[in-house]
Amino acid sequence: MATLAHFVLTEDAERALANFNQPLLEKSVEYGYLTWPRKAQTRIRDRTVLDVRSGFGGHGSGFLGAGAKHFTGLDPQMDLDVDKAKNELKRVRADFGVTPREIMTLVPDVELLTGKSEDIHHGRAFDCISLYNVTEFCVVDYQPSGA
Structure with a gap:
């Protein structure tokens, strides 16, 4: 199904x-990296995407498979030469089998x-910005009073 979507979209x-x-x-x-891009498909199709706090960058192929034109993943802690990644489905870090640097070689539009x-060149523009992994750090503690 993912292969078909990659070409159809x-x-x-x-x-x-x-x-x-x-x-x-x-x-x-x-690893569950196609779930979020599939949900955002109508907003990313044929567009350039910046994914802030992209983690390992594994969502890149998912975004392209959902129709994005180009994917840029940005994360301050990404090590381009380590193949450890978070398995979204199992909620564990595991060997992905390929490093972020290798992903860029295998998939030119990632x-x-x-x-x-702030490290992104100021003249650079993106059609869509994803903050999927940022939201997990936005913890709001609502009190019963609504405050």
Whole structure:
């Protein structure tokens, strides 16, 4: 199903083929990295995406599979040469089998950067900004009084 979506949801078949890597896509499905991009599909289709606090960057193939034109993952703690990643489905860190640097080689429209949002070049523009992994750090403790 993910393979079919990867090709059906893009407007550019040549680009889809250049960014297709079956083992990476299968691993992304196994780790739950296609769930969020699928939910955001109508907003990201044929658009450039910046994912702030992208973690390992594994969602990149999911965003492309959901129709995004280009994916940039940004995280201050990302180590481009370590293949440990969070398995979203099992809620554990495990060996992903490929590093973020290798993902960029395998999937040309995935760019992964170590840094913060202020490190992005000011002239750069994105059609969509995802803060999926940021929200888990936004804890609000509501009191019964509503305060």
